[in-house]
Amino acid sequence: YDLEAHVKNNRVEEEGLQKFLLEKSTTGTLDEILKIRKEIRAIRGEIDRQEGQLQRWSNDSAFATITLTIYEREIPVVAAVPDVPKFVERIRQTFSESLEAMLGVCRELTIAVVAVVPWLPMILLVVVFLWMISPRPRKRIASPTGND
Missing domain, CATH: 1.20.5 (Single alpha-helices involved in coiled-coils or other helix-helix interfaces)
Structure with a gap:
């Protein structure tokens, strides 16, 4: 799965809830407003957790060590038959x-x-x-x- 895509989707959802909260703040009940704010906090916490994970992966890959072992293949050499002088x-x-x-x-x-x-x-x-x-x-x- 793609964590960056999840972060992007959660941000879109957070923005939608923020707009919904603005609409409900004038017409909604206190209970509805508190539920929306609780949902926004949960999504914000999920976004923070996912961004922290992405940051940790970025740091881990920056300090990653790759060890390569390269061997040169030996090509067999056919010995030339010495030329016997006449x-x-x-x-x-x-x-x-x-x-x-x-x-x-x-x-x-x-x-x-x-x-x-x-x-x-x-x-x-x-x-x-x-x-x-x-x-x-x-x-x-x-x-x-x-x-x-």
Whole structure:
């Protein structure tokens, strides 16, 4: 049922009773007037109760919490069959990888040589210095007797 429609109908009924009360206030008896006022109070009480219910529902819905749980469906993935390279393709790939490795070694050796070059003069000086201070074997002079 629609509570708002009931409130609307009760208001219409209340307005009708108010008009009827105005008519009876001049021509009706005191008992009739009191009965009409009692009926108006009852309808007014019903309207207030219904409006209070509507207000409570409005407040309750304002504080309502909705919990949603959403799951992503997993779509099965069919594994692709690996493409096995043919013999010639494997040879080409192996040669290419080997050539790349050789070039990598050459690059690293070049960098090592460039790193050592500034140190060569100092290393050469140390080697010459050590050579100069190292004892040299003396040449033996041959004895005239020939006995060594």
